[in-house]
Each structure stands twice: as structure tokens, then as C-alpha cells.
Amino acid sequence: MSQIPAKGRPAEAILAALRERKAQDRDWRRGRLAVYFYWLDEDLERVQQQAYLAYWTENNLGQRAFPSLKSLEDEVIGMSLALLGGGQGAGGTFTSGGSESIFLAMMAARNRARARRGKMRPNIVLPDTAHLTFDRAAEALGLEVRRVPVGADLRADVAAMAARMDDDTVALVGSAPNYPFGTFDPIADLAALAARRGAWMHVDACVGGFLAPYVRRLGHDIPAFELSVPGVTSLSADIHKHGMAPKGASLLLVADAADREWHKFESRAWQRGPYAAYTTQGTRPGGAVAAAWAAMNHLGEEGYLRCARLIMEAKAIMMAGIAAIPGLGVLQPSDIGIFVWRATDPTLDIGKVAAALDAEGWLVGRQQEPDGIHLHLNPIHRSVAEEYVEAVSRAVAAARGGQNSRIGANERTY
Structure with missing residues (x-):
């Protein structure tokens, strides 16, 4: 069992120990991971680090003490609302990540339905491709989860979701895009359904929020998913994904700022006095806000377009290259920087292919249904796209030759 040492260690010894331990980790700078990280270049990295260090210990809970953090947070929210269809009356909350953003959205949906409609046995209806964070939030909030199979196009089946709704349905969910396949659900149709039934409509754009608008500007067909879609109540978008900020930085945006009150906690039930918070956190790291603000201002629209272009170029190269390898196929459709490839030859064991890739140093994300390999690209993958196809x-060839059959070497990552 580890214990606090009786005597402190010198700073250099501590830093050397950290370097030694980190040497065992996967080297994401080589682009051999397609999960867990987002990186463009060293210039952006330095800006992120310096901005975070400028507020490395300030507590964003104390905005009266640190009004600069409030101004930074307000600007981050304002820039994001402008990008993602927020009107004059829209609002937002800066959170620690997509899980917290989604939790707050489901909390708000429950609380609004309880107050306005007296719903005490609430349920949420969502496609079965929606992130499992919704189930985790529902477990904590006392919500029944009704997952509905997607259609053959890997998108939410609006009619099937409507059939699962009842008078106790408090929220519908759509993804923009979903994580398993990278496809966009028909947000406009789902939002219209939610509006007719008086339900909260949440769009999970944690992956796509800061990428899809720029992919659309490059000429790709990206359906409307933003707050400006009639019937959309809230939208989650992670700045620490394709917003290219360090972790943890996410947003819960609402079309009507008044709806933030439904996820507010407020109490006077202790001796200290009133306490109020719009997040599940108390203490909030000021560095995350400062670094998100810095990343957005450093990149600008030009930088985000560059990121989108690099991602889509990498995807095109990888998809074409993999599809040309006998026995492999790329699952379609796929809308932005996520796609799945799999074996089309029944004699080819995709597990052995994954193990061979792992043996070369590529961290493999396994897809459960269908059995395949999942990629979530970011800008650095443009520099290794051809190399990846060659490795595949x-x-x-190794799998067909019976080599690298240690299936346990490849992970299932989500």
C-alpha cells in the first residue's frame, strides 16, 4: 500500500520519476492513437499550456474574487453560441466534460417535466447509438432509459422512437454525430417530434460541435443540428475534443437561457448561508476556462477550418486505402471524422488483424457491432494516413499467415 513519504523528495527526482513512468505510455505525438487525445501542433500546445498555467490555481467557483474568469467564461460561451446557432435569448454553462454536460441536460429535462407536468416516473427515449453516459445519468437521476434500434442507415429511426414515447417521456436524444458510426441523427425530425409531445430535445454534439460546422463549410453535406433547429432545447459540445482545448472543457448550451434554471442547485440548508451552482462541481479549475478561451482565440475560424480539412483528408486517404485491401471493407455511411472498418472475408479474423496492428504500436479501438476497428480522427492523423494504410x-498479411494471434492485445475502447 502506498503511503505519503515521511520526508519529501526533491523536485527533480519527482519529475524524473514522472518521466520514467510516462515513458511506458503510448506516444500520441506519433499519431498512433485514434482515441483519447486531440492535437494540432506545438504552437497550439504552448498556448494551451501557458494559458492554463496563468490560472493554474484559481477557482472558477469564486468569480467574485476572480472576475477575469467570469469574463473569459462568458466569451467562450458567447463564441460557441454564435457558432452553434444560439439566438439572442440563448445561454450556456461551462462544464468539465461531455458526461457532465449530458447529466445536466437530463437533470433539467427531468426537473422541468416534474415542475410543469407533474411527471414522477420519467423516461427518456434515445437511439441505441447514443452514448452510454445517458444511461449513467439516468441511473443517478431516476430516469427510465428506452433505447431504440437505429435504421439501416445507422441513424435514429424517428417513427420507432415516437412509438416508444408515452405521457411520461421527458426527453428525446439525438447525436450529431453518434460515436459508434460517426453518423448524424435526423435532428430536425426528432426536434419536431419532441416539440409536438412537449419533451425536452437534447442534441449530443460532444464530438461534432466544434468540427461539423467547419466540415460543412468545406462543402461536405452536414445536416442541421444546431440550436437554431426548431424544437432543439439543449446541445452539448466538448471544447476539449475538436475545440482543441485541453481537458476538461465542455459546454451545455440551451436555446432559451431560462432553461439553465432547471439544472441549478440552490440551498440554504446549512449555517454558512445560500449556496447555488449550475454545475455538478463545486470547485472548478480556472485553467480549463483560460485554456479553452486561448485555444479558440489562437485558432480562429481559419485554424478550425484547417483542422477540419486535415481530418477529412486523412479520412479520405484511410478509407480508400483500406477499402482497396482484399478482404476489408469500410462501413457506410460515415459523416465526419469517425468510421469503422471490418473484414468482409469470413476467413479473415479481424481480432488477429487488430493484434498485428497493436504489435506495431498502433492502439486499436475495437468495435463490438459489427466486429471491426473504430477510428476517431484528429488533425495529426493526416501526417500518418498513408503509413496507417500500409500498416493495415x-x-x-500477418493475420492470414497465422502471426500475431494474441487477441487479448487489442483493446475495446469507447
Whole structure:
């Protein structure tokens, strides 16, 4: 069992120990991971780090003490609302990540339905491709989860979701895009359904919020998903994903700022006096806000377009290259920087292919249904796109030759 040492260690010894431990981690700077990180270049990295250090210990709970943090947070929210269809009356909350943003949205949906409609046995209806964070939030909030299979196009089946709704349905969910396949649900149709039934409509754009608008500007067909879609109540978007900020920085945006009150906690039930918070956190790291603000201002629209272009170029190269390898196929459709590839030859064991890739140093994200390999690209993958295709070709040859059959070496990552 570890214990606090009796005597402190010198700073250099501590830093050397950290470097030694980190040497065992996967080297994301080489682009051999397609999960867990987002990186563009060293210039942005330095800006992120310096901005975070400028507020490394300030507590964003104390905005009376640190009004600069409030101004930074307000600007981050304002820039994001402008990007994602927020009107004059829209609002937002800065959170620690997509899980917290989604939790707050479901909390708000429950609380609004309880107050306005007296719903005490609430349920939420969502496609079965929606992130499992919704189930985790529902477990904590006392919500029944009704998952509905998606259609053959890997998008939410609006008619099937309507059939699962009842008078106790407090929220509908759509993804923009979903994580398993990278496809956009028909947000406009789901939002219209939610409006007719008086339900909260949440759009999970944690992955796509800061990427999809720029992919659309490059000429790709990206359906409307933003707050400006009639019937959309809230939208979650992670700045620490394709907003290219360090972790943890996310947003819960609402079309009507008054709806933030439904996820507010307020109490006077102790001796200290009134306490109020719009997040599940108390103490909030000021560095995360400062670094998000810095990343957005450093990149600007030009920088985000560059990121989108690099991602879509990498995807095109990888998809075409993999599809050309005998025995492999790319699952379609796929809308932005997420896609799945799999074996089309029944004699080819995709687990052995994954193990061969792992043996070469590529961290493999396994897809459960269908059995395949999942990629979530970010800008650095443009520099390794051709290299990855070559590695896949070698891995297929190794699998066919009976090499690298240690299936346990490849992870299922989500």
C-alpha cells in the first residue's frame, strides 16, 4: 500500500520519476492513437499550456474574487453560441466534460417535466447509438432509459422512437454525430417530434460541435443540428475534443437561457448561508476556462477550418486505402471524422488483424457491432494516413499467415 513519504523528495527526482513512468505510455505525438487525445501542433500546445498555467490555481467557483474568469467564461460561451446557432435569448454553462454536460441536460429535462407536468416516473427515449453516459445519468437521476434500434442507415429511426414515447417521456436524444458510426441523427425530425409531445430535445454534439460546422463549410453535406433547429432545447459540445482545448472543457448550451434554471442547485440548508451552482462541481479549475478561451482565440475560424480539412483528408486517404485491401471493407455511411472498418472475408479474423496492428504500436479501438476497428480522427492523423494504410495491409498479411494471434492485445475502447 502506498503511503505519503515521511520526508519529501526533491523536485527533480519527482519529475524524473514522472518521466520514467510516462515513458511506458503510448506516444500520441506519433499519431498512433485514434482515441483519447486531440492535437494540432506545438504552437497550439504552448498556448494551451501557458494559458492554463496563468490560472493554474484559481477557482472558477469564486468569480467574485476572480472576475477575469467570469469574463473569459462568458466569451467562450458567447463564441460557441454564435457558432452553434444560439439566438439572442440563448445561454450556456461551462462544464468539465461531455458526461457532465449530458447529466445536466437530463437533470433539467427531468426537473422541468416534474415542475410543469407533474411527471414522477420519467423516461427518456434515445437511439441505441447514443452514448452510454445517458444511461449513467439516468441511473443517478431516476430516469427510465428506452433505447431504440437505429435504421439501416445507422441513424435514429424517428417513427420507432415516437412509438416508444408515452405521457411520461421527458426527453428525446439525438447525436450529431453518434460515436459508434460517426453518423448524424435526423435532428430536425426528432426536434419536431419532441416539440409536438412537449419533451425536452437534447442534441449530443460532444464530438461534432466544434468540427461539423467547419466540415460543412468545406462543402461536405452536414445536416442541421444546431440550436437554431426548431424544437432543439439543449446541445452539448466538448471544447476539449475538436475545440482543441485541453481537458476538461465542455459546454451545455440551451436555446432559451431560462432553461439553465432547471439544472441549478440552490440551498440554504446549512449555517454558512445560500449556496447555488449550475454545475455538478463545486470547485472548478480556472485553467480549463483560460485554456479553452486561448485555444479558440489562437485558432480562429481559419485554424478550425484547417483542422477540419486535415481530418477529412486523412479520412479520405484511410478509407480508400483500406477499402482497396482484399478482404476489408469500410462501413457506410460515415459523416465526419469517425468510421469503422471490418473484414468482409469470413476467413479473415479481424481480432488477429487488430493484434498485428497493436504489435506495431498502433492502439486499436475495437468495435463490438459489427466486429471491426473504430477510428476517431484528429488533425495529426493526416501526417500518418498513408503509413496507417500500409500498416493495415501488413496486419492483414500477418493475420492470414497465422502471426500475431494474441487477441487479448487489442483493446475495446469507447
